[in-house]
Amino acid sequence: MFENVPYAMTQAAYADLRAAVERVAAGGPVAALSFGSRLPPKASANHVAIVPVTGVLMKNPTDWQRKLGATSTVDIHEQFEHAMADPDTHAILLHTDSPGGTVDGAHALAEHILNSRNRGKQIHAFADGMAGSAAYWVASSAHKVWAATPSTHVGSIGVIAGHVDRSAALGAAGLKVTELVSGKYKGAGSPNASLSDDHRNYMQAQVDELHRQFAGHVVRARGLPASELPHVTDGRIFLGHEAVKRGLADGVKTFGEVLAGLTSHAATTRAPKPPAVQHDVAARARVWAIAEEKRTGRRVTALESINHILGLGV
Numbered sequence: 079m080f081e082n083v084p085y086a087m088t089q090a091a092y093a094d095l096r097a098a099v100e101r102v103a104a105g106g107p108v109a110a111l112s113f114g115s116r117l118p119p120k121a122s123a124n125h126v127a128i129v130p131v132t133g134v135l136m137k138n139p140t141d142w143q144r145k146l147g148a149t150s151t152v153d154i155h156e157q158f159e160h161a162m163a164d165p166d167t168h169a170i171l172l173h174t175d176s177p178g179g180t181v182d183g184a185h186a187l188a189e190h191i192l193n194s195r196n197r198g199k200q201i202h203a204f205a206d207g208m209a210g211s212a213a214y215w216v217a218s219s220a221h222k223v224w225a226a227t228p229s230t231h232v233g234s235i236g237v238i239a240g241h242v243d244r245s246a247a248l249g250a251a252g253l254k255v256t257e258l259v260s261g262k263y264k265g266a267g268s269p270n271a272s273l274s275d276d277h278r279n280y281m282q283a284q285v286d287e288l289h290r291q292f293a294g295h296v297v298r299a300r301g302l303p304a305s306e307l308p309h310v311t312d313g314r315i316f317l318g319h320e321a322v323k324r325g326l327a328d329g330v331k332t333f334g335e336v337l338a339g340l341t342s343h344a345a346t347t348r349a350p351k352p353p354a355v356q357h358d359v360a361a362r363a364r365v366w367a368i369a370e371e372k373r374t375g376r377r378v379t380a381l382e383s384i385n386h387i388l389g390l391g392v
Contacts, residue, residue: 084181084239084288086212087134088231088315091177092238095134098146108145125168125344126337127161129154131203135179135212149176151183154216155190162197168344171337172203172220178211181237181288185295191219192299200343204336205327210234210315214326215292218299223327224336225318232321235296236313237288239281245271300325 085092094111102108111134132149139148161167172191178184195201203209203217204224208231215235217223225232248255257268266277273281293311296302302310302325310316310324321327331339367383 084237084285085179086181086184086215086237086288086292087178088208088210088234089238089313091134091210092240095146096240102142102146108142110145110147124341125166126171126340127157127164127167127169128171128173128337129157129161131172131174131213131216132176133179135176135184135216137180137183148179151179151187151216155187158187158191158194162194162199167199169200169202169340171340172201172217173333174203174205174209174213174217175207176210176213177208178213178215178234181212181292184212184215185291188215188219188295188299191216192295195219195221200340202336202340204331204333205230205232206333207231211236215295218296218326220299223300224329224331225321225327226330226333228318228330230318230321230330231315232318232326233310233314233316233324235289235292235311237285237292239285241273241281296326 087095091111098109098111130149131154133147134143134149135151135154136143136148137151139150144150158170158172161170191201200222201220202222202224203220204226205214205217206226209217209223209225210231211234214233223232245255257271262276266273266280289311293307296311297304297307306325310326316324316326318327318330322329363380363383363386366386367378367380370378370383370386
């Protein structure tokens with residue numbers, strides 16, 4: 079779950095999650111972690127769908143990972159698409175309280191939401207407590223991002239991957255593992271040996287590339303100037319008003335205020351309707367021709383059947 083897996087996650091949450099996983103691996107209890115588990119407030123809004131983005135974001139978490147507080151980005155994608163396809167839904171609110179999660183899954187979800195901004199429905203994100211790292215990757219894709227309070231955590235734009243060297247522990251137990259690999263980098267990140275300089279550089283390059291993709295997405299989604307990029311993509315977490323000042327959020331509002339604004343917007347707009355279905359003259363002509371041939375026993379030409387349909391003023 080952790081070895082060589084890149085996470086876009088706050089440092090504190092990453093450490094807590096890793097400790098919880100090691101505790102479970104040692105036979106300890108599976109207990110949900112406290113961060114990023116806030117559910118959306120109970121509220122009803124006409125034509126506004128609320129999609130939760132909470133907990134540790136993972137693409138396809140297992141049952142025990144869900145018990146730790148993991149949420150599937152595939153499930154979030156499905157909820158988002160259901161709202162997009164619903165003609166009665168005119169706006170979508172991403173209720174976000176998460177420290178981030180794995181790059182895999184979050185990246186694809188964020189790109190999908192960003193590419194959905196031109197589909198005729200307003201998409202807003204509400205950071206309720208925290209929109210950290212991968213969760214901000216997703217939230218930044220919305221048309222607008224709102225922080226719940228001046229103390230709301232927003233940002234933590236960065237990628238982290240861990241490596242554990244278990245060779246000393248194996249040696250103390252009288253064990254030595256020999257790995258046979260087919261290429262120079264095939265064994266990169268193995269827990270049975272220390273990282274060589276080549277393997278470290280290889281893994282660091284991957285982390286740097288994922289960070290570049292993350293930062294590039296935020297720049298596109300938020301329209302940030304290039305001069306501001308180094309100051310907001312260095313892994314720092316920004317509090318509410320500072321996040322607004324840095325361009326990572328659009329304002330500090332309560333959940334009720336954000337929901338009321340979207341509800342008002344939804345009341346004055348309509349979801350795009352599918353284009354009007356054109357009459358298929360040829361298809362109707364074929365239906366009439368079959369019926370006419372059956373009734374009269376004679377062959378009906380295509381021209382005759384079309385003229386008949388057109389003669390009805392269709």
